[in-house]
Amino acid sequence: MKIHFYKYQATGNDFVIVDNRTAGYSFTKEQIERICQRKFGVGADGLMLIEKHPSLDFNLVYYNSDGSQSLCGNGSRAAVAMAASLGLLKGKTSFNAYDGRHDAELLSGDIVRLKMNSVKEIKKFGNDFFINTGSPHFIRFVSKIEEHPVYEEGRTIRYDEAFKPGGTNVNFVEVLADNTIYVRTYERGVENETLSCGTGVTAAALAASVLGYKSPVKIGTLGGELMVEFKISQSGHANNPLDPTNGHSDLFYDIFLIGPAKMVFEGNLEL
Numbered sequence: 020m021k022i023h024f025y026k027y028q029a030t031g032n033d034f035v036i037v038d039n040r041t042a043g044y045s046f047t048k049e050q051i052e053r054i055c056q057r058k059f060g061v062g063a064d065g066l067m068l069i070e071k072h073p074s075l076d077f078n079l080v081y082y083n084s085d086g087s088q089s090l091c092g093n094g095s096r097a098a099v100a101m102a103a104s105l106g107l108l109k110g111k112t113s114f115n116a117y118d119g120r121h122d123a124e125l126l127s128g129d130i131v132r133l134k135m136n137s138v139k140e141i142k143k144f145g146n147d148f149f150i151n152t153g154s155p156h157f158i159r160f161v162s163k164i165e166e167h168p169v170y171e172e173g174r175t176i177r178y179d180e181a182f183k184p185g186g187t188n189v190n191f192v193e194v195l196a197d198n199t200i201y202v203r204t205y206e207r208g209v210e211n212e213t214l215s216c217g218t219g220v221t222a223a224a225l226a227a228s229v230l231g232y233k234s235p236v237k238i239g240t241l242g243g244e245l246m247v248e249f250k251i252s253q254s255g256h257a258n259n260p261l262d263p264t265n266g267h268s269d270l271f272y273d274i275f276l277i278g279p280a281k282m283v284f285e286g287n288l289e290l
């Protein structure tokens with residue numbers, strides 16, 4: 020079976036994307052693993068299918084390279100860029116993803132501004148945080164992040180009993196000056212460090228706000244620069260449980276993940 024695909028990268032998180040609006044392909048776990056394999060396949064952190072949706076511009080199906088599914092922030096940004104190139108949107112768009120509807124906007128110079136769903140809860144494990152931004156994220160603040168054993172320590176936490184059965188993504192964060200943080204992520208479902216993780220840097224920015232960082236937080240990653248905007252309900256931070264009296268039932272809302280997404284090449288693959 021010959022399948023036409025596009026290859027996109029969003030701050031180094033890379034994806035094979037298939038326009039599945041008419042083809043109706045479905046892939047087995049083994050096929051997904053093969054497509055994403057960096058020697059025997061195209062090579063990618065994930066595979067995405069752009070499909071028709073009854074009321075929104077498109078439906079986005081995301082698979083990690085091991086075939087598991089979740090919300091992918093960087094993947095969503097790449098899909099918006101590709102949907103624009105397919106003529107599915109003009110600037111603004113609304114699409115469906117793993118955790119429901121998302122609005123997004125393609126700004127100048129390949130920059131995509133993606134609205135993330137609101138966050139109702141931050142859990143704390145000692146000095147560490149756990150936040151679900153559409154995908155589950157453990158966040159640990161460290162120093163000398165460039166030397167940190169991201170793979171070893173990330174894998175151990177990813178498979179910790181505390182996060183069974185689904186596991187979690189693991190983010191290591193160093194706070195820098197000028198309202199900036201640096202994030203490295205061990206990604207569940209890729210089972211390795213990726214060059215950036217969109218839902219991960221979003222979770223890290225929200226955790227940094229508990230330490231006093233203000234919106235917008237600038238985030239450095241191995242794959243490039245991202246930015247996260249957010250609003251905090253008047254009840255304040257994670258230390259204060261949701262305060263229904265402030266009129267906003269979410270702890271964090273109007274959350275936006277902003278950064279570049281570029282097409283790398285397109286081609287055909289034999290499956």
Ligand SMILES: N[C@H](CCC[C@H](N)C(=O)O)C(=O)O
Binds near residue numbers: 087154207
């Ligand atoms: N590995 C994540 C999904 C992809 C997240 C990441 N690529 C992003 O940009 O959000 C998980 O299984 O929870």
